[in-house]
Each structure stands twice: as C-alpha cells, then as structure tokens.
Amino acid sequence: MTWQLAAVMNAIIALGYFAICGTILRGLIMTRQLRTNPLAIATAAIFFTCAVHHGAHTVHMLLPSFGVDLEHGVALRQAFGWQMVVWDVIGAAVAVYYLSLRRSYGTLLRTPAMFEDEVRRRTNERVEHERAMLTQAEELAGAGSWERDLRTGELTWSQGMRRIRGRTPDAVSHDLDHALADVHPDDRARVARELDPDRPGPDDLRSAYRIVRPDGSVRHLDTRARVQRDREGAAVRVVGTSVDVSERREIEVAREQAESDLREREQMLSEAEERFRGAFENAPIGMALIGLRGRLLQVNGELCEITGYDRVELEQLDIEALSHHEDARATSEALVRMTLRQQERHSVEHRLVRADRSTVWVQLLITLLRDRDDQPVRFIAQVQDISARRKFEQQLRDMANHDPLTGLLNRRSFERALEQQLAHARRYKTGGALLFIDLDDFKYVNDSLGHAAGDKLITLVAGALTDELRETDVLARLGGDEFAVLLPHTDAVSASLVADKLLRRVAELEVSMNGHGSARLTASSGSAMLDEQQFTTADDALVAADLAMYDAKETGKNRSLSYRTDEHYEPQIRARMTWIDRIKVALADDGAGFVLHAQPILDIQRGEVVRHELLVRMLADDGELIMPAMFLYIAERFDLIQELDRLVITRAAHALGNGSPQAISWSRSTSPESRWRIPSCRASSSGPCATPAPIHDACASRSPRPPPSRTSRSRGPSASTWARSAASLPSTTSAPASAASTTSSTSPSTT
Known part of the structure; x- marks a missing residue:
C-alpha cells in the first residue's frame, strides 16, 4: 500500500513542479525577459528537473503492473517505505501551496517582479492605494487634476477630469487647443489669458469658466493651477485642479434670486404697509388695531371723532373700557373665541361711551390677524357710527306702529297689544277690558268745517283721552274717528266708570271755528271684558266691543254700553x-x-x-x-x-x-x-x-x-x-x- 501512495504523491509533485515551471516560462515569454532574467530561468530549470525526477519515480513504480521492468520497478517499490511516503506527502503539499501563491500575488509568477524586494512591492501597493483614494476623492468632490508639459505640449487628464468633461479615455485629446475647444465660446479667450503660464505675475493661476460637454450640457468649473520651473527658472510644466461648481453655482443663483425676491417682497410689503397706513388713517370709518388682551394699539382720526377722545387717550384704553357696560362682556368674550378659533369674526351693533360720557351706537366689526405661522397677533376693528341710522329706523318703527296724526298706536300695534293681553289673561286668569270709542256725527264736522277742523278735533280728542288714562292703559286710534282703549287688570264696574269718564271728557271739548263760533262733539263707547274664554283672538274682542258701541249709538249716542254674553x-x-x-x-x-x-x-x-x-x-x-x-x-x-x-x-x-x-x-x-x-x-x-x-x-x-x-x-x-x-x-x-x-x-x- 505504501508504494501506491508514494506513486500518487510523486505524481502530484511532478505535476505541480511542471505547472510552476510553465508559469515562470510563460511570464518570461510574455514580458520578453528570456534573455534578461537568468534567475527566473534557473528557477524554472530547477523546478523542471525536480518534476522529471519525481515523475520518473512514479513511472518506474507503475511499470511492473504492466509487466515491464519488473526487477527495477519491484526494487523501487520496496525502497519506498513509510518514511519516504511521508516526505513525498509533504513535498506534494509544498508543491500545491507554492502553485497557489500565484493567486494571492496576482501576476507574481509571470512578471519581472517575481523575486523583487518586498519593500518595493509594499511601496507600489501604497501608491496604488493612494491613487485609488485620490480618484475616489476627486469623484466625491467633483474635481479633477491635469498636467501640461510645456516642453512637449502634452496635456494629461486624471480620471476625475475626464469625468467632469464627459470624455472617455480614448476620446481625450492631449493638446491645449483641443482642451480649449470644450470651453464655452464666450469664455474661451479669457480662460486662455488667465491660464497662460507666460503671463506676468505670480505662478498661481485661477480661472472660472463654463465648458460644453459632448452631450450639450453646460457645466461651471473653478480651475486653480501652478507653474513649475526648473533650476534656471524656466517654466517646464503646469499642474492644476478643476472643480465642478455647477451645483454650487445653481445654489448661488437660487440664493441671489431668493435675495432679489426677498428685496422685492420687502419693497411690496413696505408699499403695502404704506397703503394700509394711508387707508387706515384716511378711512371714512373708525379703525383700530387691538392687542390680543384688548388694548387699543393704534387708532385713526375718525375713531377719535366718534368717541371724542384724542389719540393718546384712546391708545391708553382697552375695548372693554371704551364699551358700554351692557355690551363690554360680549365683545371681550368674542375676542377670546376668535383667538381659540371658535369664531371667525365679530360683527355687532355696539354702544361706545364717549369722552363726555354720552353713548354712541356703532356697527363694530372685529377680525383677527394672523402671522405666517397662522398664529394670532392682533385684531383689527372697524367702527361705523350708526346713530343717525338707528334714529331713522326708530322713526320708521314709530311710523309703522303709530298714527301719524295723533301719535297714538295704530290698529296693527293695538291688535298686537290686545293679543298679548288675551294670552296673559288666559294664562294667569287676570281681568281686563276693551273700550271701543266712536265720535258721534263726526261727518258733520268734516262736511261743514273741512278736514283741517276734523283733524284738529281728532287731535284734541286723542290728547283728552290720554290725560284721563293710566300709564299702563293702551290707547290707539283705529282709523277715522274710532279709538280703542285697553284696560289691563280692570273689572266690569271699573271699565264702565272709565268709559263714562272718557265720554264726559270728550263732551267738554270745544273746537274753534276760525271766527265762525265753536263746535262740540260727543262720543259713544262699547266695552268688552277680556276675562271671558270666548275671546280667542283680537278680532273676536274688537267685534264684540264694536257691536256694543253700535247699540250705544242706536239708543241715543253719548253713552257707553257693555257687550253681553247672552244670545243678544x-x-x-x-x-x-x-x-x-x-x-x-x-x-x-x-x-x-x-x-x-x-x-x-x-x-x-x-x-x-x-x-x-x-x-x-x-x-x-x-x-x-x-x-x-x-x-x-x-x-x-x-x-x-x-x-x-x-x-x-x-x-x-x-x-x-x-x-x-x-x-x-x-x-x-x-x-x-x-x-x-x-x-x-x-x-x-x-x-x-x-x-x-x-x-x-x-x-x-x-x-x-x-x-x-x-x-x-x-x-x-x-x-x-x-x-x-x-x-x-x-x-x-x-x-x-x-x-x-x-x-x-x-x-x-x-x-
């Protein structure tokens, strides 16, 4: 089993060394260093011989399995004990590890720097890192750098500069004329002068200008440069940076526009204030600015005329102190409601107390003013004197409710009073009486003496009747020579006595005939008691009293009769x-x-x-x-x-x-x-x-x-x-x- 493992390990070592040798040779060929880098060639040769040696061991251990070289192959197998196998395993691991170094160092095994000094390698890495940081900084700052060699005329742009100008690396021109072609035509001549290294002055150059990108967009650049000189003082190159300030320029333009708009609004506001001040001071009605606590802050002349105070006196008062005591509280509460957004405005007919303590009726309109944040700041009040209008309205009410000849109530007003008395009598079971009085033979006065004498007689009768009645009694002229009297809280006996007294008073009147003697008149009266349930309306009561009055006339005139509730x-x-x-x-x-x-x-x-x-x-x-x-x-x-x-x-x-x-x-x-x-x-x-x-x-x-x-x-x-x-x-x-x-x-x- 040992020889099989040894054969495999030797095969791995041979393959790894062959790969390392091939990598080194490939790098030398690609970099054309076969003649200039003997160290790399020797290293490749060492790895090659070692690869052949380990490969031969593998082949000789495998040949006996095919019936070839049995003696030598068997001996070689026996020679590889466990000690040799261990060393072959270590060698195979080293070969594999060594081969993997090419991935960690990039092109280490393919370049002249294969055995370069480690300090130089680290320096190069730092330079590349700093270059990458500079490129990133340029991108973040919207800046780019450039260099112009004055001896060769070559212009070099950084990646950031190409990005600012919208140029790709293959589209970048390396001469000044082509670079100036990107500058806006209106700025081109000025930029050439400001960035000219031969111009007199300091070596620091600066220019702000516009460029036109290939896509037609316009960008604003701020360029700073410095002229570099040799030992003799001759300019050899110009280095500079350009910053894209388009966004900053847009902000500045927007700020300038905003400042211009602000100045214009301030001017308009000033003019509006002047117009408001003119309208405020010259308004035909009273005007006042009122603080949130009700204090008069500013008043116009018309309000001084209405109240009788001068400006200094008025501006020391508040609206409550200026108001009539019966109206002050309602207005103060309205101010609070407007502040709390519970009411939009306050419009009311209001009484003010003048400086002489007299009262004047005004139409008061108060509106709340708010600032830009919709917070309440003050009130503005408009005050119109309506005393004349109210007087006229009162006159109209009097004309609508009173007889123009005698000043007594007319029929309409009397019927309203009679309806109220009937309702009061039904609810509280109180008594009352209605008298209907008609002058006897009044037509004779009109026909013989004329309507002027008739009017005079009617006026005298009205005055005489008024003198004989109580303040609580109601007297009215219903029309022509007809009068009606409402006697609250009166029983039948008292009503009869009052009727008799009124008829006697009319009989005592004497009208001068303008040199033709004098005339006397009598009157007839009918009465109806208002405590009867049958009178549900004023018309019912008037009809009853009218019928009683007719009975009085038909039974002799100059007398008073009462309405009877029987079937008569x-x-x-x-x-x-x-x-x-x-x-x-x-x-x-x-x-x-x-x-x-x-x-x-x-x-x-x-x-x-x-x-x-x-x-x-x-x-x-x-x-x-x-x-x-x-x-x-x-x-x-x-x-x-x-x-x-x-x-x-x-x-x-x-x-x-x-x-x-x-x-x-x-x-x-x-x-x-x-x-x-x-x-x-x-x-x-x-x-x-x-x-x-x-x-x-x-x-x-x-x-x-x-x-x-x-x-x-x-x-x-x-x-x-x-x-x-x-x-x-x-x-x-x-x-x-x-x-x-x-x-x-x-x-x-x-x-």
Whole structure:
C-alpha cells in the first residue's frame, strides 16, 4: 500500500513542479525577459528537473503492473517505505501551496517582479492605494487634476477630469487647443489669458469658466493651477485642479434670486404697509388695531371723532373700557373665541361711551390677524357710527306702529297689544277690558268745517283721552274717528266708570271755528271684558266691543254700553267673524276671490261709449257674485280695505298698461281714512265693450256705502272711494284689459 501512495504523491509533485515551471516560462515569454532574467530561468530549470525526477519515480513504480521492468520497478517499490511516503506527502503539499501563491500575488509568477524586494512591492501597493483614494476623492468632490508639459505640449487628464468633461479615455485629446475647444465660446479667450503660464505675475493661476460637454450640457468649473520651473527658472510644466461648481453655482443663483425676491417682497410689503397706513388713517370709518388682551394699539382720526377722545387717550384704553357696560362682556368674550378659533369674526351693533360720557351706537366689526405661522397677533376693528341710522329706523318703527296724526298706536300695534293681553289673561286668569270709542256725527264736522277742523278735533280728542288714562292703559286710534282703549287688570264696574269718564271728557271739548263760533262733539263707547274664554283672538274682542258701541249709538249716542254674553249678540258676532274670514280668504292668492266688471259710460249726445267704470265683486263659494254692500263696510272696519285697494289699483294699472295708447287724465276724491293717495284714473275709449266677463286687470271706483243697518251704517266718507258697486245695471258688461278705461264718477250708481 505504501508504494501506491508514494506513486500518487510523486505524481502530484511532478505535476505541480511542471505547472510552476510553465508559469515562470510563460511570464518570461510574455514580458520578453528570456534573455534578461537568468534567475527566473534557473528557477524554472530547477523546478523542471525536480518534476522529471519525481515523475520518473512514479513511472518506474507503475511499470511492473504492466509487466515491464519488473526487477527495477519491484526494487523501487520496496525502497519506498513509510518514511519516504511521508516526505513525498509533504513535498506534494509544498508543491500545491507554492502553485497557489500565484493567486494571492496576482501576476507574481509571470512578471519581472517575481523575486523583487518586498519593500518595493509594499511601496507600489501604497501608491496604488493612494491613487485609488485620490480618484475616489476627486469623484466625491467633483474635481479633477491635469498636467501640461510645456516642453512637449502634452496635456494629461486624471480620471476625475475626464469625468467632469464627459470624455472617455480614448476620446481625450492631449493638446491645449483641443482642451480649449470644450470651453464655452464666450469664455474661451479669457480662460486662455488667465491660464497662460507666460503671463506676468505670480505662478498661481485661477480661472472660472463654463465648458460644453459632448452631450450639450453646460457645466461651471473653478480651475486653480501652478507653474513649475526648473533650476534656471524656466517654466517646464503646469499642474492644476478643476472643480465642478455647477451645483454650487445653481445654489448661488437660487440664493441671489431668493435675495432679489426677498428685496422685492420687502419693497411690496413696505408699499403695502404704506397703503394700509394711508387707508387706515384716511378711512371714512373708525379703525383700530387691538392687542390680543384688548388694548387699543393704534387708532385713526375718525375713531377719535366718534368717541371724542384724542389719540393718546384712546391708545391708553382697552375695548372693554371704551364699551358700554351692557355690551363690554360680549365683545371681550368674542375676542377670546376668535383667538381659540371658535369664531371667525365679530360683527355687532355696539354702544361706545364717549369722552363726555354720552353713548354712541356703532356697527363694530372685529377680525383677527394672523402671522405666517397662522398664529394670532392682533385684531383689527372697524367702527361705523350708526346713530343717525338707528334714529331713522326708530322713526320708521314709530311710523309703522303709530298714527301719524295723533301719535297714538295704530290698529296693527293695538291688535298686537290686545293679543298679548288675551294670552296673559288666559294664562294667569287676570281681568281686563276693551273700550271701543266712536265720535258721534263726526261727518258733520268734516262736511261743514273741512278736514283741517276734523283733524284738529281728532287731535284734541286723542290728547283728552290720554290725560284721563293710566300709564299702563293702551290707547290707539283705529282709523277715522274710532279709538280703542285697553284696560289691563280692570273689572266690569271699573271699565264702565272709565268709559263714562272718557265720554264726559270728550263732551267738554270745544273746537274753534276760525271766527265762525265753536263746535262740540260727543262720543259713544262699547266695552268688552277680556276675562271671558270666548275671546280667542283680537278680532273676536274688537267685534264684540264694536257691536256694543253700535247699540250705544242706536239708543241715543253719548253713552257707553257693555257687550253681553247672552244670545243678544251671538248672530251678529258670527256674521261679522264669518265675513272677516271670507274677505281674508278672497284676498289670498293675489285676490283670486274678487273680480272686476267694466261698465261702459255712454255719451247720449254723441251716442258712443266714452269711458268705463270698473265695479268690484266678490265671488261666493258657488261662483255667485256678492255685492260690495255685503263686504265693504267689514273690510273698512277691520283694516282690510287697504289690501282691497291695493288689489284693485294694481289690476287697474295692469289693464291700462296692457291696453292700446289712450289719452289718460287723473283725478282723485278720497276720505282722510284712505292710506293710499293714488288718483283714480280717467280715460277715453274708442272701442265698444266686450261680452260680459270678469276682468282681473283694472282700476275701479266705488259707490258710497250702503244705508245704515246692524252690519252697515252711514258714517260719512269711507276709507276710500275706490271699488264701489253699481247694481241693477242691465247694460253692465265686462271689458277686456286692452279696451277698458276707468273713471271716478262724481255721482256713481249705488245698490
């Protein structure tokens, strides 16, 4: 078994030595050192002879197995004992290890440095390492180095320089002219001057310029160089580095642009501040900047005018101290809510306390200002004096709620007060009384003395009634010569006493007749107690008191009667309330329950229709026509006549507007009670009337009120002379809107 192992080990040694010999010879041939490196040749020869020796041993030990050289081969086998086998194993391991060294040292076995000194090898490795570090540093710094030999003109670039210029190693030119060709045309001449080694001055050169890469991109370079000289001082070479500063240049350009933008924004901000200051100071309303704690930081002149303070005094106050005590807390809380983002702005009608301690009403608008970080910084307040507006609004409210002649409450306001009293009586079981007062024969004063005397008498009556009533009592003029009194917390006996007292006071009045003597009047009154459950609305109570007042007039006038809850008034109550409801329903939906009829007026002498008179009719549920005598008085009595007037006038205007052009003349005859001061219309019409049919666009004239009765009695001029009827007229026809013309007749027909 020993000889077989020995044969294998010798074979391995022979093969390893042959490989080492071949590697050395191959390296010498490749490097052309067969004649110049005898040491390497001798080393190859030693390895070759050793390889032959060990190979021969292997062959001689194997030949006996094939029947050849039996004697010598057997002897050789016997000669290789275990000691020789061990040494052959060691030799084979050394051969294999030696062969592997070529992988660790690269081309060690193929180069002239096969047996080079170890110090030189390490030096070369350090140089290569430093070169690699320099290449990496150039790549990281975006830099490159170059060298120009002034004697030969050769230009050498580092790998970093080639990378900056976008050149591959085979595309690099080694002369200056080709290198300058990469420089931007606008910078080329300057770069040649600044990097010229022959120029006077120090040997340190510097230039900043642009290059154009082969792909067309432009890069900015910062180049520094130094001229190297020989012992005689002659320039022999120039070495330098170039740094790609394109990103830095872009940053600088962006920074310059940002600085320019900042200066522009600062300029715009300064101009905006100037504009704001001008608008702030010259604003036609009060303006103030307010700190987050409510302190007035800056005010304008208009706010000083509104408050009566000067600037120094105002800027020492806060908004709460300047506000009326009833409004201060709400505004302070609003400032807190805006700071906490619970409210965007605060707009309110607000009272400020002036320097003279008087109060002024203002429209206050406060807005929160925030900085760029959306943090609150201050408030801006706009203050507009609305004292005149509020005064005007109060005047409008007074006009809407009061009678313009006497200053007393009007019907609408009185009905609201009556409704409130009824609700209070139902809830708290408290008493109260309603008085309805109507002057007796007031038409005589108007007809004989004129409306001016009538107005004076109405004013005197209003003053007299006011003097006799308590502050808690409510007095109103319902219209014409009608007054109403609301007596809270009053029983029937007290109400009767008050009514009698008021009638006596009216009877004592005397009106001067402007040199024609004087006139006296009396009044009649009806009362209704408000503690009865049957009065659910103000209309119910007014109807009851009105009926009682009519009884007083029919039993002799100048007296007061009370409404009785027995069956005496029941039919009349139901009739009145029914007619009120029917009129309201008819007026709804643009007066769908009323129609107008056009009655032609014939000029007998000429035998032609010269105009038309419009007559108002109310539609019953079954489509029958209801004459005005049935509803006009109720409409006037319970403040519905104005709506009827408006309806008729509107339809008349539409009829005239839609008709053919005609000569229209206007005239007017109304009573003082009418709220509409619109003239009746008078026009001529050349065309005949159309077939009878209701028209819905026309103007009307009313006939006088029907004769007195329980539900209708003569009381002088009506609330309006519009929309009266002309009954029993067989020639009545309906006119189309385009052909109708209207008139107010001086002697209208009556029903």
